[in-house]
Amino acid sequence: MKAPGMSLMVKTVSRLATAFVLVFGFYVLVSSHKMPGGGFAFGVIAALAMMLVLLAFGRNVAVTFIPRTAVAVAAVVAVIGLLAVGFLGYLPAMDGSGGAFLRNFGDYLPSGSPDGMLAGGTVWIMDFCIGVLLGAYIFAMLTALSMFHSRRRQDPTEPREE
């Protein structure tokens, strides 16, 4: 990790590829109502794109490109969104039945076309929240790994091969 990132070829390719990877992740996210995919897949794919930046350009560039506060804010907003969906479920339903935690209050939301993304009520909100949450969490874990493993233990019995 001494040199800032990898060679020029890797940097160029990853600069081009990152956008495509993110776009594919977003496609997987918004098409989850009719195709395989969803929030989990989007989160992991987005984290992969961020890891591409991290590995190719080095930790410092990645941390300035994706600031730590932005990741934290994204995670917090996603958690608040999930909990808001949960607690808004307590609203009584339009047909008069009572509410419950995490009830799908889709009757209050615009539903769009019957086969579209918005048709599932709260499902797309939860999907987006989970995707953002997962991406932020995994990126946080990756930065933790790259940040804290630089200094080896000062243990003489530790094999020091590189």
Add this chain to the structure above:
Amino acid sequence: MPNVDMLLYILMGFMIVGSLVAVETADLLSSVICIGAVGFALGIVHLLLRAPELALTLGVVEVLTLIVLIRVVRTRKDSYHATSRDTLSIAVVVGGLGVMLTLAYFALDGLPRFGEPRMLMATPYLQHAFSETHLSNAVTAVLLNFRAYDTLAVTAVLFAAVTGAFTILRHYGRRR
């Protein structure tokens, strides 16, 4: 269908062999690569069992963990490899396992048989997936609507994992 069964058996044998190699080898890097091979075989198994959702997510996760593990594994030799094994502790473990299995045999005897009644929970999910949620992907409907509690708990588990990673890694100190 018999071809799929055959393929599944082959893949399962491959996964077992890969896991054994991953456990027994002294080279950490080859151990990591074996784990990756086992994970990708599991993804193919999911594809054969017609679960593309799982296969997609698992494949991406496998790529991620493989890169991270290869990046993290720095030493070539596993110096922590056990050389001598305590006979008594192994005997205690095996004996305890036997007692547990015996108890489990009697305890599980009263439960309904595996897979009977067939599709007990899946049938209402599949029947009501579209009429209640208007999602043509039944997996998303189950994950985020019928079993949203599960999904919420999964995010809690992830939060615990991130917190644990930060807590454990912090021990080595932060540079700069």
